[in-house]
Structures are given as C-alpha cells and as structure tokens.
Amino acid sequence: MEISQSIGCWWRGLQLWYNDQDYMQAIDAWEEAMSFISWANDELFVDMSLKNSAIQERKYLTLDGDAALLSELSPLLLFLAGCYLDAQEYQKARVTLRRCLALTSFDAERDSTTNKRDLFHRTVRECIFCVEEDPECLEPWVEARELVQYAIEVNQQLEQERLGEISEANSVPWSDPWQRPGFLYPIKNQDSVYDRLRHPSWCRLLEEKWGDIRNEFDRLIHRPGGARTLSTSPRHWPAVGSGEHRGGAGAHDGSVVAPGGDWREVVIFGSGENPRLAPCTSELLEQTCPDAVSLARQGGGEIVFSVLASGTHIRPHCGSTNLRLTAHLGLVIPENDEDHKRCSIRVADQWLDWEEGKIIVFDDSFEHEVINERSTLRGVLLLRFWHPNLPKEERGIALQKALDAKSDDELQRYSPPSPSNDGVMMLRAMEKSRCISCSRHGYSSIRLNTRSLTFECQCGQSIDS
Incomplete structure (x- = not known):
C-alpha cells in the first residue's frame, strides 16, 4: 500500500475545498485517497453492528500491520463520514465510520494523549449520530448503547494498563450507556429517575394548583376551531418538529415520532413562547419555578403543554444536555382499559406511569421513550429546570x-x-x-x-x- 498517494489526494482535496470551493470534487479526491488502502472486504460485515464491524476491521488491519500507519488518515475519515451524513448517504458513512472507529480505538490505546483520545470520542459520537439518523437502522438506540459501552470499556482497559494515569479531563466522557446526550457536563450523582422525596419543593405547589392549570389547558384544547373531545388531537396546536413548533427551533424533534403518531405542544416559556396563552399558569410558574423559567429564558429548555394522541410512540432517544431535569405534571391521563394497553414513559430501564395531578421527575439526557396505546390523548405540563447538582455559579458557564x-x-x-x-x-x-x-x-x-x-x-x- 502507498499511503503517500493517499496523502497527496488529501492535499488535492484541501485545495479544491478551500481554494476553489468545489466541495463535491474535494470529496471525490478524498474517496480516491481511500481507494489506495487495502481495507477489509465489505461483505464480511453484512448484518453486523457498527461497533462489532469496527472491531473486525481493526483485527484485519492489525494482522496486516497497517493500523499504526493508517491511523494518520483517521481525521480525514471522520470528516469524510460527516460529509456523507450531511448528504444522507448513510451506507457510505457507515463504512467510513467503521474504518475510522477501528483506527481511532487502536490509536487511543497506543497513545493516550488528549488529541488521540478526543478523536476517538468524536468518532464514537459520530457513529451514534449515524445509527440514529439512518432510516435503515431498525433499533438505533440499541447500537448507540453498544457504542458507548465500547468506549467505556476501552477507557477502563487503558486506566488498568496505565495504572490510573489517565486524567479525568482526558477520560471517556460517558459513564453510563443509557446516558448519551449531545453535550455531557461533569455533574456528580446523576440519576435517571428522581423519587418524590427528591423533588424540588415547587413540585408540591404545582400539584396543589393542578386544577387551575388543567382548566387553562382545557381552554387551549377546546378553543374555537380546536378539538372538542379528548379523543381527538388539537389540530390548532403546532405539531412537534413542524415549522410552527418553537419558531422552527425544534425541527429535529419530530424525527423521533414513529409513523402515524401525533405529538403537539404549546410553548409557554422558551423558544417560540407565548405566555399570554396561559396567563394564570405563566404567573404561577414565574412565582414558584424560577429555575425552570430562567433556564427557558436562557435557551436551555422550555415549559410547554404537551399532548400525545392515541396510538403515538415517541421512539427511544436522549435529550441534548444533562444540565437540566424534566418534570411532567399529569393533566389528562387516559384511563386503563380491559386490554391493559400502555400509556407510559420509559427512562433508561424503568417504566413510569403518569397520574393526574401528580409530578414525575427524570433526566432526559438518559435514553427515554413514550407510548400512548390507549384510546384518548395524554396531556402534561412539561418543565425543564436546572439540574439541582449543578452549582448555581456554574450554570452560565456550563x-x-x-x-x-x-x-x-x-x-x-x-x-x-x-x-x-x-x-x-x-x-x-x-x-x-x-x-x-x-x-x-x-x-x-x-x-x-x-x-x-x-x-x-x-x-x-x-x-x-
């Protein structure tokens, strides 16, 4: 193999990208750069997860003695995979990330410097993004958990081999495969679900006033032109992920709704907010929940009325950061019927049921999914609020x-x-x-x-x- 030819194509691609702004030709040059390399045959990886295929690719390259030499190409592989993902060429992205993960994991174990470890972690994150975006991936959350577990195991192995020499700043960013937000801040004592004894004091105040909040919710549901029964979704509310939802800021949120589902929200505080739609609720929240209102006003979360129509499934996913917790106040919860159909939320490996007038609190940076199999809609008041274990003086910085x-x-x-x-x-x-x-x-x-x-x-x- 002639890696010098690959490096030459790499430089040619940079000229096309930066000097000529000919991005497609640049990608062609980088694809040519990879064509000089003797990779494992793609047929070996049919129906194999991204993590397992990377391990097999790494074995192949290690046996040939090429892994150390080829690791020089890892940054370009990672960038090229991002180009494929942006173009929604998921199969090409998957192949490229398989090779990149094989090389960066090998390199991180040989050299534990910050740059090598960071490149490995970035590759894992891009792999997670790939499986979550690829419509051909049937259970992306399973592959995502597997990838994070792999990263944790690589880090643990390094710590054992180097007798704990790996600094905290240079260690793997994940500690739990269930928790994989886009941004993970070091917060002590994080849990997926918080029992009532650990709820903020304002939770009880909202529960005491839940009737007033429910009345305002009902007026929004049943306003002229809207739904008249709880068996019908309020079509005048913005659908999550639509251009009307949160002023377009939540466009990606709708991607987690399974086909045939209907998830709608009215934003009280946060992006696209309109507190005047629910004046009593808004005033109550400003008086009792400053941690939620301030987070929404700073762009870190939102407070919404949220409805989930009958037959809706929000597929497993993780929130954007771990800087916050989420509270749900049950407003309209479908009654259980003889078929024992589910209306629940799963957070990590724990299923929770709502009750009207009661609050549940969880960390949405952990994997969660929501199902409403019953015959009427489910309605809650949803609040994001600052994580109580994040010191107040660090909130703005974080x-x-x-x-x-x-x-x-x-x-x-x-x-x-x-x-x-x-x-x-x-x-x-x-x-x-x-x-x-x-x-x-x-x-x-x-x-x-x-x-x-x-x-x-x-x-x-x-x-x-």
Missing part, C-alpha cells in the same frame, strides 16, 4: 459550553483537517482566531498555498499565529 460545543460541531462540518495536523489553521476555521491584517475568520477565509503546503488567509497573510 450552558455557554453546551452552546459552544453545538456551534463547534457545525463548524467542523465545513473545516477539513490537513495531513500536517495544522492546529493554527483549524483555530481559524473554527472561528477561534482572526487574521491580523484583515480580521477575516472562519473556513471560508482559508486558502492553501499549493507550493509550500501551508495555509494563508484570503488576503494573502500567512496563518501562523
């Missing part, structure tokens, strides 16, 4: 880190790495630095000097500081 991480993930989609592992160039691409001459920043300002294979600003200033 939320900003979550927002920055989301922004960084998006920018990395447009910022292909270089074979020289140019960290200064990546800082410019990720909008962490500006040109000292023209103040430009971001990936669109970068140009590759094809003679010296160094990077410059669009204005011609060298990117070296």
Whole structure:
C-alpha cells in the first residue's frame, strides 16, 4: 500500500475545498485517497453492528500491520463520514465510520494523549449520530448503547494498563450507556429517575394548583376551531418538529415520532413562547419555578403543554444536555382499559406511569421513550429546570459550553483537517482566531498555498499565529 498517494489526494482535496470551493470534487479526491488502502472486504460485515464491524476491521488491519500507519488518515475519515451524513448517504458513512472507529480505538490505546483520545470520542459520537439518523437502522438506540459501552470499556482497559494515569479531563466522557446526550457536563450523582422525596419543593405547589392549570389547558384544547373531545388531537396546536413548533427551533424533534403518531405542544416559556396563552399558569410558574423559567429564558429548555394522541410512540432517544431535569405534571391521563394497553414513559430501564395531578421527575439526557396505546390523548405540563447538582455559579458557564460545543460541531462540518495536523489553521476555521491584517475568520477565509503546503488567509497573510 502507498499511503503517500493517499496523502497527496488529501492535499488535492484541501485545495479544491478551500481554494476553489468545489466541495463535491474535494470529496471525490478524498474517496480516491481511500481507494489506495487495502481495507477489509465489505461483505464480511453484512448484518453486523457498527461497533462489532469496527472491531473486525481493526483485527484485519492489525494482522496486516497497517493500523499504526493508517491511523494518520483517521481525521480525514471522520470528516469524510460527516460529509456523507450531511448528504444522507448513510451506507457510505457507515463504512467510513467503521474504518475510522477501528483506527481511532487502536490509536487511543497506543497513545493516550488528549488529541488521540478526543478523536476517538468524536468518532464514537459520530457513529451514534449515524445509527440514529439512518432510516435503515431498525433499533438505533440499541447500537448507540453498544457504542458507548465500547468506549467505556476501552477507557477502563487503558486506566488498568496505565495504572490510573489517565486524567479525568482526558477520560471517556460517558459513564453510563443509557446516558448519551449531545453535550455531557461533569455533574456528580446523576440519576435517571428522581423519587418524590427528591423533588424540588415547587413540585408540591404545582400539584396543589393542578386544577387551575388543567382548566387553562382545557381552554387551549377546546378553543374555537380546536378539538372538542379528548379523543381527538388539537389540530390548532403546532405539531412537534413542524415549522410552527418553537419558531422552527425544534425541527429535529419530530424525527423521533414513529409513523402515524401525533405529538403537539404549546410553548409557554422558551423558544417560540407565548405566555399570554396561559396567563394564570405563566404567573404561577414565574412565582414558584424560577429555575425552570430562567433556564427557558436562557435557551436551555422550555415549559410547554404537551399532548400525545392515541396510538403515538415517541421512539427511544436522549435529550441534548444533562444540565437540566424534566418534570411532567399529569393533566389528562387516559384511563386503563380491559386490554391493559400502555400509556407510559420509559427512562433508561424503568417504566413510569403518569397520574393526574401528580409530578414525575427524570433526566432526559438518559435514553427515554413514550407510548400512548390507549384510546384518548395524554396531556402534561412539561418543565425543564436546572439540574439541582449543578452549582448555581456554574450554570452560565456550563450552558455557554453546551452552546459552544453545538456551534463547534457545525463548524467542523465545513473545516477539513490537513495531513500536517495544522492546529493554527483549524483555530481559524473554527472561528477561534482572526487574521491580523484583515480580521477575516472562519473556513471560508482559508486558502492553501499549493507550493509550500501551508495555509494563508484570503488576503494573502500567512496563518501562523
């Protein structure tokens, strides 16, 4: 194998991407770069999970003695997989991530430096995203749990081999396969479900006022033009994931609704809010639940009336961060019938049932799903509130880190790495630095000097500081 040919194609792709903005031709060049490598035959991995196929790919490359040499290509493989995911070419993404996970896991075990471990963790996250987005993956939550468990096991093995030399900052970000949000902040003593003894004191106040909240909910359900019975979904409410829902901010949320389901919300506080729709409830929440209202106002959550129509299944998924907990106040809960059909929520491995006038509290960064198999709709008041084990003085910092991480993930989609592992160039691409001459920043300002294979600003200033 000639890895030098792959590196040459890598540089050519960078020229096409940064200088010519010819993104499709750049991807073609990177695909050519991978064609020089002797990978395992794809037929070996039919019906195999992404984690298990990566382990088999790694065995193949290790036996051939190529894994150490090929690990140099891992950053490009990860970027290329992201391109495929954006184009919804899931099979190509899966093959590329299989190879990337094989190499990054091997590399992380050889070299426990921050860069190697971070690349492995990023690869695991991208693998999770792949299986969750791929419509051909029948049980993506099962594969996602398997991937996180694999990452945990790799980390544990490293800690044992290196006698605990792995620092906390450099360790695997996950500790539980059930908990895999997009952003995971180090919070002590996290649980998936919180019993009533650990509920915030305002939970009892809301339960005492649940009748008033229910009356306001009923008025919203039955307003002119809306549903007249609880067996019909309120069509005048925005469907979760629609353009009307949360001002379009929750567009991705609808992807977890199984076909034929109907999930609708009215936002009281948070993105797309309208507190005037429920003035009594809004006033009560501002007086009694400042941790929920403040989180919503800072963009970290929302407070909504939520309805789930009969026959709706919200498939297993995880929330975006672990900075918050979620409370559900039962407002309209379908009665159980003779068929014992389910109207419940599963959080991790525990099923919970709602009761009218009662609150349940859970951490939605843990895997959860919701099912309403009964004949009428289910309605709750849903509140997100700051995690009680997150110190108040860290709230703003933690939320900003979550927002920055989301922004960084998006920018990395447009910022292909270089074979020289140019960290200064990546800082410019990720909008962490500006040109000292023209103040430009971001990936669109970068140009590759094809003679010296160094990077410059669009204005011609060298990117070296």
